[in-house]
Amino acid sequence: xHGGHSHPDGDCCSSESPDRSASAVETLRQKGxxxxxxxxxxxxxxxxxxxxxxxxxxxxxxxTDKVDRVTVYRSLDAFELAGVVQRHPLEKGRxxxxxxxxxxxxxxxxxxxxGKIERLSSCxxxxxxxxxxxxxxxxxxxxxxxxxxxxTCSHG
Amino acid sequence: xHGGHSHPDGDCCSSESPDRSASAVETLRQKGxxxxxxxxxxxxxxxxxxxxxxxxxxxxxxxTDKVDRVTVYRSLDAFELAGVVQRHPLEKGRxxxxxxxxxxxxxxxxxxxxGKIERLSSCxxxxxxxxxxxxxxxxxxxxxxxxxxxxTCSHG
DNA sequence: ATGTCTGCAAATCCTTTGCATTTTA
DNA sequence: TAAAATGCAAAGGATTTGCAGACAT
Numbered sequence: 001x002h003g004g005h006s007h008p009d010g011d012c013c014s015s016e017s018p019d020r021s022a023s024a025v026e027t028l029r030q031k032g033x034x035x036x037x038x039x040x041x042x043x044x045x046x047x048x049x050x051x052x053x054x055x056x057x058x059x060x061x062x063x064t065d066k067v068d069r070v071t072v073y074r075s076l077d078a079f080e081l082a083g084v085v086q087r088h089p090l091e092k093g094r095x096x097x098x099x100x101x102x103x104x105x106x107x108x109x110x111x112x113x114x115g116k117i118e119r120l121s122s123c124x125x126x127x128x129x130x131x132x133x134x135x136x137x138x139x140x141x142x143x144x145x146x147x148x149x150x151x152t153c154s155h156g
Numbered sequence: 157x158h159g160g161h162s163h164p165d166g167d168c169c170s171s172e173s174p175d176r177s178a179s180a181v182e183t184l185r186q187k188g189x190x191x192x193x194x195x196x197x198x199x200x201x202x203x204x205x206x207x208x209x210x211x212x213x214x215x216x217x218x219x220t221d222k223v224d225r226v227t228v229y230r231s232l233d234a235f236e237l238a239g240v241v242q243r244h245p246l247e248k249g250r251x252x253x254x255x256x257x258x259x260x261x262x263x264x265x266x267x268x269x270x271g272k273i274e275r276l277s278s279c280x281x282x283x284x285x286x287x288x289x290x291x292x293x294x295x296x297x298x299x300x301x302x303x304x305x306x307x308t309c310s311h312g
Numbered sequence: 313a314t315g316t317c318t319g320c321a322a323a324t325c326c327t328t329t330g331c332a333t334t335t336t337a
Numbered sequence: 338t339a340a341a342a343t344g345c346a347a348a349g350g351a352t353t354t355g356c357a358g359a360c361a362t
Contacts (some may be wrong), residue, residue, distance in 0.1 A: 037335095120287055
């Protein structure tokens, strides 16, 4: 059990919108960030991926010779800050990144055995965030991931 | 921003039950785990803490001369597996550990500025877990943490 | 006694930082 | 050409592993 999951590239996060890359790039531009080949490549890769990717996976897919690992980290940070990618923290402390859903915020279902990740449509943490607001907290964000064994792994 | 938060030791996680340590130890025994001085000390420390502790904080509180850092990690793993501690993953990938609430599962409100942690009474992820079950997932667990700026830090 | 835990040391993994160089706007 | 982004190298910090000795049951 380590980084080498063979994700069966499910339907998670696949988007209907024809060009998510373009809008992501546009957002970056609006935020005053610069568009480089490295960033285009990363965004393109994220847009094509049907599942959220780890920094390392993204580095691999983009091509370790094309972009430096450090650049991947720095760009992902910038992207997250700009709101074009959503970070999904995992149990072990690693994170996965995906192009921020243009439609709505969501979370994932992660199989702890095979690593498969499915998208969950809804995100209703309103009640719990309301409690936080009531306590005077501001700038609220949250992390919610569900773990379990997928149907296949359940029967293993 | 690092390990050295000066948590104002709030009321989070403080428990009314007189002896949480004892029941935790009992659970370990039932699970076939061995009770050592190191483990007693760690459980005692966790039981006394009003807030979840990082592995390092626990190490410090127990006494770096009493127990090795490695033992802390290994024990926390064992404790988590045995269900006597609940792990709370943080945004940056670090984790905090607290004696599993004997009463009911809960989550936290974390100030990203000062690091203060408050307990949130309820945990209602039933709807989202139901969706997971419907997809055939088993052995479900989840991670839910809310981040924001506490009242004090909001005005800073 | 014997399988578990522990300590020590070293390794590993992921991520971050410093700085000189290249690139975008 | 000024600010931002990149690559390289090296540092950093948290966690993990290997193994011999200590300990609980």
